[in-house]
Amino acid sequence: MEEMSPIVKTITKIAFAPIFLFGSYIILHGHLTPGGGFQGGAIIGTLMALYLIAFGAVKWRKKLLSIIxxxxxxxxxxxxxxxxxxxxxxxNFIGGTGFPLFGEKLQTGELIDGVFFPSNNAPLLSSGTIAVMNISVGLEVIAGLTLIIVAMGLFAFTGKEGGE
Amino acid sequence: MDLSAFLYDAVHFIVLLGIIGSAFLVVKFKDLVSATIALAACSLLVSLEFFILQAPDVAIAEAAVGAGLTTAILIFAIKGTRRREEY
Amino acid sequence: MIGRGWKLAALFLMIFLMGFVVWEIRDFGEPSGKPVDRDLDGEQDVGEDGRLVWDDGTGQIDIHDAETNTTIRQDRTMMDDAFLSGAADPNGTVNSNNVVTAIVFDYRGFDTLGEATILFAAVSGVLATIRVAFPGNKGAKGGED
Incomplete structure (x- = not known):
């Protein structure tokens, strides 16, 4: 598969880091904000499709992606x-137990005029196994979608499997 | 009826009309790359509709998968075959 | 190649694990253990009918109808109590601020497990199909690698 023009390559180089950061944010904050492992993984998979279209057939490490x-x-x-x-x-055996990784408790709310208002101020390292599962599902989706894109794209353009 | 509710309904209506129109264009186009771009536009509008209906999780997934990955895979498939539809 | 005995052993192990997991699953709607204290008085809040109490003593929930701008009060079920008190409560088990994620990854974890398995099977199918359709052309010419 041939490379595209230098304009596309430069724009891809510029946009790579922000899109990657956004996808990682969606994955890592999955237990606090909307989103999660699948959504962030799909965003980074789209980024890999952009990279494949712009730069053509570089060496994709398919063994490493399969293992991930x-x-x-x-x-x-x-x-x-x-x-x-x-x-x-x-x-959820870690959540709220004080374990240093993902084990912090949520903050308690407060009583105002006899009505309880729960706090919406949650720490990042909370919610136990939910964050671990988010990260693992995110890695799986990134690797799986990248494998599909690489296999179909390189096969469609060169008629053979690309990479290692 | 106040203005904000009217604007909300107007945006909602325009998005629904855009979904129907782009979905019609997907079937209408004989150039398959154009049909794929119309499908991506339809998917993006469906994602916006999900966001209006207060489902941001589904909206993010639909935007990433529908407008990004599906378009790339379909264009790869078209590149491997013919571009014009014959009938 | 893996022998047939190992395949049978893996199958039986999987059947045993799945059966064990389904046998050990907790009852639907049952609050999972720790006490719930919503009004900060140090003891578990229980309504008159024995159900857990979240915010007020009535055991009901407010549903806001955006179209007519009214509020409907409705009886909460045991499932609502379990979800709300378990997910967003600091003393609950799940401790997640995002109740949607708590449901997707904790209460309904089997759904997510199936989704991940389906994705794995799809990727394996695509790779196997392309490998079967074009065998042994890794060194064939036609485009750089």
Whole structure:
């Protein structure tokens, strides 16, 4: 697959970092704001499609992408199974326990004139296994969509698999 | 009826009309690349409609997958075959 | 190639794990353990009919109707109590500020597991199809790699 013009390549180089940052933000803040692993992974997959169209067939490390995809799914299932140590499948065994990673408690709200207002001020490292599952699903979606794009794109243009 | 509610309804109506119009164009075009671009526009408007209906999660997923990845994959498939539709 | 015995062993292990997981699943709508204290008086809030209380003592929920700009009061079910008190409560189990994410990744985790599995199967299918359709042309000419 041939490269595109220098205009497209320069714009892609400029826009790569902001789009990557936005996708990472969507994944990492999945337990606080709308979005999550699948949405952020789809955004970064779109970025990889842009990169493939602009720069053509560079060496894509398909082995590494396959390993990342499998590891994402395995970490997801493993986190779900680790909930069995506290009683149930998919049990949130880190949330609110004070564990340093993703274990902080939410802030309590306050009583104003006898009515309780819950606090909307949540720390980033809260919500336990939900954040871990978000990150693992995000990695899996990034790797999977990039693999599909690379396989279909390079096959359509050169008639063979690209990369390693 | 106050102005903000009227504007809300007007934007909603325009988005729905745009969805129907772009979906009609997808079927109408004989140039498959044009049809793909019309499909991307339809998907983007559907994403906007999801956001109006207060489902931001689905809106982000629809915008990324529908307007980005589907367009890329369809254009790859068209590049591998013929561009004009024959009938 | 993997032998047939190993495949059978993996299948039985998977069946056993899935059966164990489904057997151990918690009852729907049951609050999951820790006490809920919404009015900060140090003890668990229970309504007159024994249901958990979230904000006021009535056990009801306010639903805002945007079209007519009115508020409807409706009885909360046990499921609402479990979701709201479990997700957004600092003393609850889930501790997530985003109730949608709490439902998607915790209460309805099986859905997300199935979605991830479907994505994995789709990627495997695409790669296998392209590999089967064009076997052994990794070194073939036609475009740089």
């Amino acid at each position: 995809e499998s590891m994402g799914l395995l970490v997801f299932i493993g986190t779900a199974f680790l909930g069995l140590t506290s009683g149930y499948f998919f049990f």
